[in-house]
Structure formats: C-alpha cells, structure tokens
Amino acid sequence: MRRLDVFARVALLLAGCAFIFTACGGGNTSSSNNTNTGASKVSVALVTDKGGLNDQSFNHLAFQGYTKAMNEFGFTKQVIESKNESDYIKNLTTAAQGADLVFAVGFLMQQAVYEVATQFPDKKFAIIDGCAVPAGKSECATLPNVAPLYFSEQEAGCLVGAIAAQMELDGKSKIPELRGKNTIGVVAGESIPPVNRYIAGYKYCAKQVNEKINVLVTYTQDFQATAKCKDAALSMINQHQADIIFQDAGGCGVGALDAAEQEGVFSIGVDADQSQVNKSVITSAVKRVDTSVYATVKDFVNGKFSNNPPLFDLAHDGVGYAPVSDKVPADAKAKADELAKKIKDGSLKVPSEIPA
Structure with a gap:
C-alpha cells in the first residue's frame, strides 16, 4: 500500500509539472508560431535577368539577399531564371501570379516591369538598377507599386x-x-x-x-x-x-x-x-545588391514598402x-x-x- 501511495503521489506531481510546463511553454510556442505564421503569409519572388544566378555578379548578389530574407521571414522560395530578354514579361507575370512582392534583377527589365506592374496593381515590384518605363519611352513612370533600387x-x-x-x-x-x-x-x-x-x-x-x-x-x-x-x-x-x-x-x-x-x-x-x-x-x-534586396523585403514585411527608396551610395554603405x-x-x-x-x-x- 505504501508503494502504491508513493507512486500515486509521484504521478500527481508529474502531472502537475506537465500542466505547468504546457501552460507556460505553450504560451511561448504560440507566440513563436504566430510570428512564423505571419512571416509565411509573405510571398516574395525573384526574377533574374539573362545573366542568371551563376554570373558571380549582381544576379548572384540579389539571390544572396533574397536567401537571407527567406531564411529570416520564412517565405517559400520562388526564383525564376531568365535565359533571354524575351523571357522577362512572361517570367515577371508568372512571379506576380504567385507572389506579393516581385524582384526584377536588372536595368534591361524596365519595360517588362512597367507592363506587368500595371497589370497587377495590387502586387509590389522592385527593380535593381532601374525603374518602370513604358514601351517606346525613355523616362521613368512613377508607379505606386514599383520601387526602383539605384546605386552610386x-x-x-x-x-x-x-x-x-x-x-x-x-x-x-x-x-x-x-x-x-x-x-x-x-x-x-x-x-x-x-x-x-x-x-x-x-x-x-x-x-x-x-x-x-x-x-x-x-x-x-x-x-x-x-x-x-x-x-x-x-x-x-x-x-x-x-x-x-x-x-x-x-x-x-x-x-x-x-x-x-x-x-x-x-x-x-x-x-x-x-x-x-x-x-x-x-x-x-x-x-551591395544583396543589402538592397534584403532591406526591401524587410520593409515590405513591416508594412513600409516605398516607391521612392533611398539611393544606395557610399555614405549609406551601398x-x-x-x-x-x-x-x-x-x-x-x-x-x-x-x-x-x-x-x-x-x-x-x-x-x-x-x-x-
């Protein structure tokens, strides 16, 4: 009887500890899951120019910044590599259909960005080294959903x-x-x-x-x-x-x-x-293209997307x-x-x- 009594007390003690642990630890887990759930709702795509990810240059850097943001904010990888300039509109359209923020890597994608961004006004776009330019024009068009990312x-x-x-x-x-x-x-x-x-x-x-x-x-x-x-x-x-x-x-x-x-x-x-x-x-x-991509994603996640981002120059470590x-x-x-x-x-x- 004494042994059974001891076992019963131990069982009650363990049950109590489990309840306390679940109540306290469960609150932290819920908070963490809420954060991850919020991050997972963010969808971001990256479309390279025809140089591709292995250029050891700015496409590669853009992907590094994208990867850092992906690891931090928990969104699903969506990267599309362009092979030719004729791919730009198609690839950006595909990206916009599956993501809320789309990066276009390179000056050569300016007209494609304008065309796709005007078709998807509820989606956000960012373009490295350029802006949104209407076909047949040479000057930038200021669109509320396009962030031009420039460097000195x-x-x-x-x-x-x-x-x-x-x-x-x-x-x-x-x-x-x-x-x-x-x-x-x-x-x-x-x-x-x-x-x-x-x-x-x-x-x-x-x-x-x-x-x-x-x-x-x-x-x-x-x-x-x-x-x-x-x-x-x-x-x-x-x-x-x-x-x-x-x-x-x-x-x-x-x-x-x-x-x-x-x-x-x-x-x-x-x-x-x-x-x-x-x-x-x-x-x-x-x-530092990687810095510009990461910073833009971070601002987007925090509700601070801007179509007039700061210049990435020497004074700002760009x-x-x-x-x-x-x-x-x-x-x-x-x-x-x-x-x-x-x-x-x-x-x-x-x-x-x-x-x-």
Whole structure:
C-alpha cells in the first residue's frame, strides 16, 4: 500500500509539472508560431535577368539577399531564371501570379516591369538598377507599386580607379609586374547606365590621381559570353600593354579576369568581391545588391514598402571596394580611402557620365 501511495503521489506531481510546463511553454510556442505564421503569409519572388544566378555578379548578389530574407521571414522560395530578354514579361507575370512582392534583377527589365506592374496593381515590384518605363519611352513612370533600387556605381568605380591609377604612378620599380605604359582598361558589357556609371567613376578618379594615365574602354555588347570579354581583354593587354583590367560585364567579364591571369597582369572585379573567382583580382568595385534586396523585403514585411527608396551610395554603405590583395601597395589603398572620405563629406562629387 505504501508503494502504491508513493507512486500515486509521484504521478500527481508529474502531472502537475506537465500542466505547468504546457501552460507556460505553450504560451511561448504560440507566440513563436504566430510570428512564423505571419512571416509565411509573405510571398516574395525573384526574377533574374539573362545573366542568371551563376554570373558571380549582381544576379548572384540579389539571390544572396533574397536567401537571407527567406531564411529570416520564412517565405517559400520562388526564383525564376531568365535565359533571354524575351523571357522577362512572361517570367515577371508568372512571379506576380504567385507572389506579393516581385524582384526584377536588372536595368534591361524596365519595360517588362512597367507592363506587368500595371497589370497587377495590387502586387509590389522592385527593380535593381532601374525603374518602370513604358514601351517606346525613355523616362521613368512613377508607379505606386514599383520601387526602383539605384546605386552610386560611379563612387565604387572611383575607388578602384584610384587604386589602379596609383599603382601605375608607383611604376615598375615598386610593382615589377607592370608593363610600364601607364595604361589600364575596362571591359564592359552593354552601354547602359549602371555600366557607364562604373566607367565614369573609374576614369574620372584615375585621372584625378594620375592625369597622364591612359584608360581604355571596350564594350562587348554581352553579359554572358566569357569568350567575348576574354578577347577584348587580351587585345588591351597584348596590343596596348594594359596592366590592370576592370571587368564591367557581369558573367561575361569572368573571361576578362581569365585573360588577365593568363597574361600575368592584374584585374578588378565588379559588383561582388571576385577575388575567389580568379587569382588575378586585386580588388573589386562592390555594389551591395544583396543589402538592397534584403532591406526591401524587410520593409515590405513591416508594412513600409516605398516607391521612392533611398539611393544606395557610399555614405549609406551601398557601394564600396572589396579588400585588396597583397599585390596592392599601401599608398594605393590609402589613395582610395582618401577619396572615399571626400565623397562621404561631400567635397568630391564623382560624375555619373563618362568624362571625355
């Protein structure tokens, strides 16, 4: 009888503990589930441009920001990769049918965004490097459901241009790999505003540091075919003795980095830190597309979506330059930092148009 009495008391005690635990712990679980349920109601889609997710550049960065937001806010992955420009309207339409917020990655999607956003006025859209532009027009249309996400690429271009120019100024005595012709180059994709803003800053600040420097620019009219960019870079290196090649062509530009490595010269990456892509890379002009995507999703989740978001510039950590390799002399990095300080305090205005 005593043993049964003991067991009964233990059972009652355990039951009481279980009730208390359920009551207290259940409240926390309910709160957590409510949060997750709210997040799961958010639906976000990402549509790449024709460069695709593996461009090691801005599509890749957009996906990184999207993934961070997806992990934090708990929405279901909806990513559509475009293969051609003709895919844009179709892919954005598909995305809008299944999501409340749709990201269009790239300037080339401006007209497609306008067409689809006007068809889905209750859905929100954000476009990297562009705005909503009606067919046959060149100016942006202000739509309440479209957020244009812009960057000051010219400021990032300025900083890496300063590094390149200072290295040329230092010369072969300090950097034996240089060819001694005071020449650097840019292998670009298509002549579109974000590409040209990078070039504008690169050339302007290179000339500020080294007024006699020769800056070559070649447009390949491509963001994908690495062979085109490699050929353009090889021409700059072998025919014009360029020492440093800045790739400004997305996935195509990886070919320019390969050419630099092959010929034993230096290269500069674009958008993301591309030092892991190729060992010739001494730094990269960084555009924090990932930050813009994540911030836009966060605002949307919190009911703060805006069709007039702030500019992602150097002062707001929207652009910059990646850590430099050990091939970059201290004075070159110091020159970039000096110009960065001037940009932030407003004493240096970097043009967005390519100087003559």
